[in-house]
Amino acid sequence: MPGGSCPVVFTAERIYTGFKPTRYVEALALHGGRVVYAGYAAEAARVAREIAGATGCGRPRVMEAGGVALPGFVDAHLHVAGLGAAKYSIDLTDVESMEELLEKVAREAGRFTGWVLGRGWDQERLGGWPTRYELDEAVGDKPVVLLRVCGHAAALNTRAMKLLGLLDSDSPLVDRGCDGKPTGIVFEELAAKAYREAVRSIDPVQLVLEGASEALRNGVTMAGAMDVDAHGFQGLVLAWRLGLLAIRLRVYLSSELFTQLDRVGAVPALGDEMLRVAGVKAYMDGSLGARTAWLREPYSDDPGARGRRLLSAGELARLAERARRWGLDLAVHAIGDAAVEEALRGMAAAGCRCRIEHASLAPPDLIERMASLGVRAAVQPRFLASDYWAAERLGPRRARWLYPFRSMLSAGVALGFSSDAPVEPVNPLEGVHAAVTRGSLAEYSREEALDVETALHLYTAGSAMVLGETRAGCLEPGCYADIAVLDRDPLEVDVEELPGLRVEETLVAGELAWSRR
Numbered sequence: 179m180p181g182g183s184c185p186v187v188f189t190a191e192r193i194y195t196g197f198k199p200t201r202y203v204e205a206l207a208l209h210g211g212r213v214v215y216a217g218y219a220a221e222a223a224r225v226a227r228e229i230a231g232a233t234g235c236g237r238p239r240v241m242e243a244g245g246v247a248l249p250g251f252v253d254a255h256l257h258v259a260g261l262g263a264a265k266y267s268i269d270l271t272d273v274e275s276m277e278e279l280l281e282k283v284a285r286e287a288g289r290f291t292g293w294v295l296g297r298g299w300d301q302e303r304l305g306g307w308p309t310r311y312e313l314d315e316a317v318g319d320k321p322v323v324l325l326r327v328c329g330h331a332a333a334l335n336t337r338a339m340k341l342l343g344l345l346d347s348d349s350p351l352v353d354r355g356c357d358g359k360p361t362g363i364v365f366e367e368l369a370a371k372a373y374r375e376a377v378r379s380i381d382p383v384q385l386v387l388e389g390a391s392e393a394l395r396n397g398v399t400m401a402g403a404m405d406v407d408a409h410g411f412q413g414l415v416l417a418w419r420l421g422l423l424a425i426r427l428r429v430y431l432s433s434e435l436f437t438q439l440d441r442v443g444a445v446p447a448l449g450d451e452m453l454r455v456a457g458v459k460a461y462m463d464g465s466l467g468a469r470t471a472w473l474r475e476p477y478s479d480d481p482g483a484r485g486r487r488l489l490s491a492g493e494l495a496r497l498a499e500r501a502r503r504w505g506l507d508l509a510v511h512a513i514g515d516a517a518v519e520e521a522l523r524g525m526a527a528a529g530c531r532c533r534i535e536h537a538s539l540a541p542p543d544l545i546e547r548m549a550s551l552g553v554r555a556a557v558q559p560r561f562l563a564s565d566y567w568a569a570e571r572l573g574p575r576r577a578r579w580l581y582p583f584r585s586m587l588s589a590g591v592a593l594g595f596s597s598d599a600p601v602e603p604v605n606p607l608e609g610v611h612a613a614v615t616r617g618s619l620a621e622y623s624r625e626e627a628l629d630v631e632t633a634l635h636l637y638t639a640g641s642a643m644v645l646g647e648t649r650a651g652c653l654e655p656g657c658y659a660d661i662a663v664l665d666r667d668p669l670e671v672d673v674e675e676l677p678g679l680r681v682e683e684t685l686v687a688g689e690l691a692w693s694r695r
Contacts, residue, residue, distance in 0.1 A: 184235035185209040185226040186659075186688050189219060190243035192667060195653040197248075198635035200669070207238075208659040211451070211687030216654055243663040245682045248634070250399025250660035251606040252651045254556040254641035255509075255535055255596035258403045258427060259410035260329075262388030263377050264297060264600040271298030271327065276312065279304060283324070284316040293376035296324040297600065299333070300467065302567050307353075308333040310362025323376040325369065327564075328465035329601055332369035334362045342372055366464055366488060374407055382413025383422070390417075390425045394692035396605045397662030397681040400426040400642065400650045402556070402596070404509065404535075405459040407432045415446075418453040424691040426660070428456040428645045430509050433497065445504045451658070451687075456645065457507030457533070460497055461488045463517035466538065466571060471514035473539070478573035485514050494524030498532060507646065509533040509556070515541060515579075522547050533644060536561075536598075539572070540586070541579040549589040554644045556594050557583060559609040559633070560602040562617035569622055577622040583613060583636075584626045594644030595637040606637045607668065611676040630669055630676070659688035 186208040194202045195216050205222035207215035207229070215225040226238035268286045273279045279299055287294045294317055301307045313322050313335035321338035325331075339345045344352055345360060353363035364372060377385070393401055406414065406429050417423045431439070436458045439445045446455055463485055464470025469477055472485040489497075489510075498508045512521040513536045522544065525532050531552040538561065540548070548555060562581055569577040586593050595613070597604045610633040616624055628636075638651035649658045663683040668676060684692040 185229040185238045187223050187226045188241045190247040192246045194248040197631045208688040213657045245663045245665050246667045247661050247663050249638045249651050249653050250662045251397045251637050252641040253398045253401040253596045254594040254644040255402050255404050256599040258389035259385040261600045262385035265388045268296035270296050276304045280316045287317045292379050294320050294322040295376040298327050300327050310336045323372045325373050328467045330465040331365050331468040332372050382409050383416045386413040386417045394684045399660035399686050403427045404430045405432045430457045430459040433460045458501045459509045462512040462521045463514050472517040473514040474516045479571050491520050491524035495528040498528035498530040511535045513538040515539040518544050545589045548591045554592040556596050556644050558598045559613035562612040566618040582626050594641030608677045661685040
């Protein structure tokens with residue numbers, strides 16, 4: 179997106195240039211997609227006139243926002259194509275029973291010509307895991323893939339199992355009943371494979387544009403696009419080349435796609451300020467919700483399970499070295515404490531100041547290790563609201579060290595916020611609210627609560643730092659002219675009002691990228 183040749187004088191009721199320290203000004207002068215002045219309105223107008231005169235473009239443009247402006251939110255970890263695919267999927271996030279799920283899938287299956295795609299169910303709400311036999315009764319003539327809310331498990335009907343060659347598979351990632359037959363539940367890479375197969379029928383550019391639009395309407399101007407596969411990458415590149423990409427994206431290739439490209443010596447070096455290949459995404463374990471996160475001790479509500487390790491420290495170190503040869507970052511998904519420990523061991527062996535994604539269960543020894551290694555952490559505060567079952571799953575002692583953001587900051591861990599959308603809503607203000615109130619885990623870890631200013635900092639400059647960006651998440655001279663305009667001041671409303679604040683406008687590179695009007 180071009181920044182425009184003529185300068186802009188931007189004004190609002192209040193303009194925050196950043197948080198921690200928090201500073202606000204009357205006006206900004208914008209030019210070439212950057213902030214060139216932040217301060218008094220009269221001086222911003224003078225600076226803009228000087229630039230206009232020097233560039234011969236006549237008068238500066240004036241943009242008057244009718245709300246409170248702040249740096250555009252930076253989401254360090256979301257799935258842009260997945261966010262777009264959610265628009266086409268059956269939304270199962272609010273389904274409260276198995277009967278309701280089956281009825282909804284049967285009712286909406288008719289709008290799909292091929293694969294039936296759904297997302298968002300949680301077995302804790304359903305009272306059990308949906309089986310292929312139940313799904314066969316709902317939809318028998320089309321393949322069905324229903325991704326769990328975390329994305330680490332999926333429920334398939336028999337037709338989908340056959341098409342994917344999973345009915346006769348001996349993989350431990352295929353769940354089996356007492357009769358030894360597959361139940362239709364698959365985990366981790368098999369769930370991802372089924373989901374990718376279903377999504378492949380959707381135009382990749384449309385997926386990207388839908389996901390980008392949803393992020394922009396929530397004031398997100400830059401994001402880490404995680405775990406991008408070949409289909410999603412094709413959509414990103416085409417949207418970028420066509421000039422349709424209105425959000426800044428830093429791409430982390432799936433380890434599968436990176437390995438394929440690395441093998442033939444063709445990892446793409448393309449990139450500009452809008453789209454850039456930044457790194458590789460790897461998985462050390464699964465999720466707490468699916469009980470596939472890898473724990474040091476067994477699950478409190480399932481003493482026979484500790485989750486699954488998907489990668490060893492040695493494998494991670496070798497992947498980090500291969501990524502480094504291409505000048506790429508490495509982001510490692512690690513949720514359970516055993517997974518975090520193994521990930522840190524691999525990073526130490528590689529001498530890699532890599533990213534760790536989620537770091538959900540992080541007791542003090544792991545926090546200290548993260549800080550000593552200089553590891554950056556991309557965390558998701560909205561999980562605090564969603565993981566209402568976490569204390570039962572892990573027990574009160576371990577629940578104390580779920581999402582310990584204040585302890586991480588105090589130890590010196592480089593921290594940034596994100597949504598993991600579509601796993602959680604992309605709205606950053608829901609994440610800010612959860613970080614301040616501690617959501618469903620307040621009873622166990624109230625001392626980890628943050629103030630609003632710190633949470634806003636972590637969703638702007640903090641998350642930009644995790645992405646290796648110094649010009650994002652700020653509105654001081656030299657920063658990107660990326661701005662979110664809210665209807666009210668997040669530092670002056672009651673904490674409980676934060677999720678209800680509305681984004682009125684989103685600017686990227688000084689140009690209007692989304693507007694409520």
